[in-house]
Amino acid sequence: MASIEKVVRPCSLEEAYVLNQERSRVVLGGFMWMKMGNRNIAEAIDLSGLGLDTIEESGEEFRIGSMCSLRSLELHEGIDKEFGGFVRDALHHIVGVQFRNGATVGGSVYGRFGFSDVLTCLMALDTYAELYKGGIVPLKEFAQMKPDTDILVRVIIKKDGRKASYQSQRNTRTDFPVIAAAVAVKGDTVYVAVGARPSKAGLVESTDSGLGQGSTNEEISKFSDWARDQFTYGSDMRAGGDYRKHLASVYIRRGLTELLGGEKA
Ligand SMILES: Cc1cc2nc3c(=O)[nH]c(=O)nc-3n(C[C@H](O)[C@H](O)[C@H](O)COP(=O)(O)OP(=O)(O)OC[C@H]3O[C@@H](n4cnc5c(N)ncnc54)[C@H](O)[C@@H]3O)c2cc1C
Known part of the structure; x- marks a missing residue:
C-alpha cells in the first residue's frame, strides 16, 4: 500500500501548480487508486480546500x-x-x-x-x-x-443535445469492465467511444452514418461493425482480443438500438 509522509493543502490553484512542479510531490484525488500502489509519497497536494467539489x-x-x-x-x-x-x-x-x-x-x-x-x-x-x-x-x-x-x-x-447510451460487460460484478461502449447521437452524427479494449477509450465520430430514428436493425448492425473496426483490441487476463472485438459490435449495436428504435438486439 502507498504511504504519504506529509499532506499540504494549498490555498490557490497557483500554489498547487507550483508545488506540483516538484517530482517528490503528487496531487491527491480521492487516493483510491494511488493507495493500491506501493509508492512512498514525500508530499501529497490536497486540493480539497479549493472549492473544486461542486x-x-x-x-x-x-x-x-x-x-x-x-x-x-x-x-x-x-x-x-x-x-x-x-x-x-x-x-x-x-x-x-x-x-x-x-x-x-x-x-x-x-x-x-x-x-x-x-x-x-x-x-x-x-x-x-x-x-x-x-x-x-x-x-x-x-x-x-x-x-x-x-x-x-x-x-x-x-449541453449540445446528444442522446447517449452506455453498455459494459464485467466478468464479475465489481471487476474492471471487459469492454465498455458509449454511443451518442445528435442529428445525423453518431459518436462511438469504446474503452477497456483493454487500452484506454478512443472515439470515432461519423457525420454520414446514414442512421436516424427508424433505422432498421440491419442498418444499425452494419454501422456497428464498421465502428467496431475503427478500434484495436488486445488480450489480458480478463478476455482475449477477438472476444472483446465481438463484444464491441454487440454493445455498440445495443446502444444504437436503444437510441434509434428497432428491436432490442
Ligand atoms: C479496486 C478499484 C477498482 C476500480 N474499478 C473501476 C471500474 O470498474 N471502472 C472505472 O471506471 N474505474 C475504476 N476504478 C478507478 C476509479 O474509478 C478512479 O478512477 C480511481 O480511483 C482514480 O480516482 P481517485 O480519486 O482515487 O484518484 P487518485 O488515486 O487520488 O489519483 C489518480 C491520479 O490522478 C492524479 N490526480 C488526481 N487529481 C488530479 C488533479 N485534479 N489534477 C492532476 N492530477 C490529479 C493523481 O496524482 C494520480 O496520479 C477502480 C479503482 C480501484 C482502486
Whole structure:
C-alpha cells in the first residue's frame, strides 16, 4: 500500500501548480487508486480546500470540479435529466457506493486508465478537460496527452443535445469492465467511444452514418461493425482480443438500438 509522509493543502490553484512542479510531490484525488500502489509519497497536494467539489449547471454546460466524487456525478439531477441516465448507467457498476463516494472525477480523468468507464462515458459527450496552465482541451485530445505536472481543474460537459447510451460487460460484478461502449447521437452524427479494449477509450465520430430514428436493425448492425473496426483490441487476463472485438459490435449495436428504435438486439 502507498504511504504519504506529509499532506499540504494549498490555498490557490497557483500554489498547487507550483508545488506540483516538484517530482517528490503528487496531487491527491480521492487516493483510491494511488493507495493500491506501493509508492512512498514525500508530499501529497490536497486540493480539497479549493472549492473544486461542486457541479455547476448553466444553460450551456455542466462544470464539474475535479474534487467531485464519482457518486455526486452519478446522482446529479441535471446531468441525469440532460443525458437520460447515461452517466448513471456508466458509473453505478464501479465497485460500490462507498468507493464512488471517495473516488474523484479529477483522479479518474487525469488517470486516463484503460479500463475507465468514466473516460469512455465522458468521451461520447462533448466533454473538455480544463487544465490550470494548459487551458481547455477536448477530452479526446487530453486522453492522448502524456501525464505532466499540470492540475486538472474541471471537466466541462456541453449541453449540445446528444442522446447517449452506455453498455459494459464485467466478468464479475465489481471487476474492471471487459469492454465498455458509449454511443451518442445528435442529428445525423453518431459518436462511438469504446474503452477497456483493454487500452484506454478512443472515439470515432461519423457525420454520414446514414442512421436516424427508424433505422432498421440491419442498418444499425452494419454501422456497428464498421465502428467496431475503427478500434484495436488486445488480450489480458480478463478476455482475449477477438472476444472483446465481438463484444464491441454487440454493445455498440445495443446502444444504437436503444437510441434509434428497432428491436432490442
Ligand atoms: C479496486 C478499484 C477498482 C476500480 N474499478 C473501476 C471500474 O470498474 N471502472 C472505472 O471506471 N474505474 C475504476 N476504478 C478507478 C476509479 O474509478 C478512479 O478512477 C480511481 O480511483 C482514480 O480516482 P481517485 O480519486 O482515487 O484518484 P487518485 O488515486 O487520488 O489519483 C489518480 C491520479 O490522478 C492524479 N490526480 C488526481 N487529481 C488530479 C488533479 N485534479 N489534477 C492532476 N492530477 C490529479 C493523481 O496524482 C494520480 O496520479 C477502480 C479503482 C480501484 C482502486
